[in-house]
Amino acid sequence: MIIEKHIATLLYRFQCVTLPGFGAFITEIQSSTISNGSNSFNPPKKIITFNANVKNNDGLLANHIALEENISFEKASENIALEVYKWLLSLEQKNRLILNNIGEITMNADNSLVFEPYDTVNYLTQSFGLSNFSSPVITREALKKQVEELEEKNTILFTPEKRQNYSFVKYAAAVLLFSSVGTFVYKIYNDKQVATQTLYVEKQVQDKVNHKIQEATFFISTPLTNVALPVKEDAKPYHIVAGAFRNEENAKAALSNLKGKGFNAKLLEKNKSGLIPVAYESFSKLEEAQDAKLKIQREQNIEAWLLIE
Numbered sequence: 001m002i003i004e005k006h007i008a009t010l011l012y013r014f015q016c017v018t019l020p021g022f023g024a025f026i027t028e029i030q031s032s033t034i035s036n037g038s039n040s041f042n043p044p045k046k047i048i049t050f051n052a053n054v055k056n057n058d059g060l061l062a063n064h065i066a067l068e069e070n071i072s073f074e075k076a077s078e079n080i081a082l083e084v085y086k087w088l089l090s091l092e093q094k095n096r097l098i099l100n101n102i103g104e105i106t107m108n109a110d111n112s113l114v115f116e117p118y119d120t121v122n123y124l125t126q127s128f129g130l131s132n133f134s135s136p137v138i139t140r141e142a143l144k145k146q147v148e149e150l151e152e153k154n155t156i157l158f159t160p161e162k163r164q165n166y167s168f169v170k171y172a173a174a175v176l177l178f179s180s181v182g183t184f185v186y187k188i189y190n191d192k193q194v195a196t197q198t199l200y201v202e203k204q205v206q207d208k209v210n211h212k213i214q215e216a217t218f219f220i221s222t223p224l225t226n227v228a229l230p231v232k233e234d235a236k237p238y239h240i241v242a243g244a245f246r247n248e249e250n251a252k253a254a255l256s257n258l259k260g261k262g263f264n265a266k267l268l269e270k271n272k273s274g275l276i277p278v279a280y281e282s283f284s285k286l287e288e289a290q291d292a293k294l295k296i297q298r299e300q301n302i303e304a305w306l307l308i309e
Contacts, residue, residue: 003083004099006065011048011102011123015294016302017061020077022084023113024054024302025102027123046123048103050115058303236282237309238289239268240296244275251276261300268307277307 003019010017011027018024027046034040057077065076087097087105091113097105103117242258242265245251251267255278258265268277280296283289289306296304 002100003061003065003080004102006061006068007099008101008121008123010060010064011046012125014060014305016054016297018054018056018058018303019061019084020057020080021055022087023050023052025050026054029124043122044124045119048117048123050103050105050113050117052113054302056303058305060305236284238283238286239266239277239279239307239309240281240283240289240293241268241277241279241305241307242301244271244277246275248276251278254278279307280304 007017007019007025011025015028016024016026026049028049029044030047031044033042059073062073062076062080065071065079066073069076071079091097091105091107094107099105101118101121103115105116106114108114243254245254255265255267258278258280263280264282266279266282268279270276280300281289281292283292286308293304293306
């Protein structure tokens with residue numbers, strides 16, 4: 001089984017893809033850049049890093065493989081474990097592990113894993129269709145100097161009867177200006193349409209994952225009292241989920257724990273798999289939800305994920 005193919009697919013949609021017992025591939029968005037000296041412009045992209053300390057099984061990769069290959073979750077987990085064993089054995093023998101379209105992993109003298117990412121694939125869906133391009137150097141000042149030197153050497157005289165009418169140049173310049181503005185406005189409209197379609201695809205994928213997701217583990221030291229189920233807020237469809245529980249008492253206990261930490265936590269409606277998601281926060285805007293998810297993953301729980309209703 002080629003696990004890197006499934007990892008690469010998930011990197012388009014998720015910030016973190018964990019390989020249980022091996023490590024996690026984490027993406028970070030890099031803004032567009034300009035290469036100094038070459039006048040090359042690079043579009044925004046996702047930078048891939050590897051963290052060997054994150055090894056917990058969040059079920060994301062196993063669920064994806066089970067859906068794609070039409071096998072059970074348990075069988076997918078066994079296949080992942082077997083592949084990880086082969087990888088580690090090969091690395092211990094000082095071989096280079098090549099993951100297509102992702103990067104290369106080696107083991108150094110301290111038996112630590114070293115990751116070298118590839119930059120051949122841009123996993124940022126918002127940059128789909130964009131590529132690097134170079135702009136020629138503008139030599140406006142040099143040309144201006146040459147014209148000034150020519151004017152000093154050659155005096156040009158104009159007489160009224162021989163002077164030609166160049167008014168058409170003004171109209172041509174105006175047409176060119178309006179054409180450029182129209183092209184710019186169309187690009188903005190097209191980018192907005194692409195962003196809307198991308199969000200729709202992400203929602204469809206999220207629904208499929210929710211259908212197969214397994215019950216998450218959320219440790220609570222002492223049982224807590226019952227907590228009333230909050231009313232669903234239709235105006236906030238973006239939720240940062242801490243876990244999903246089949247047992248309602250466990251879900252309520254997790255809710256109280258999050259509220260005790262200062263989060264505006266809530267219980268969401270039971271999904272098609274019979275699980276009750278527990279959310280840290282809910283948001284009305286996708287940008288706010290993504291920022292909050294990154295902060296929670298960094299400070300609270302690396303396995304927190306975004307649910308879109």
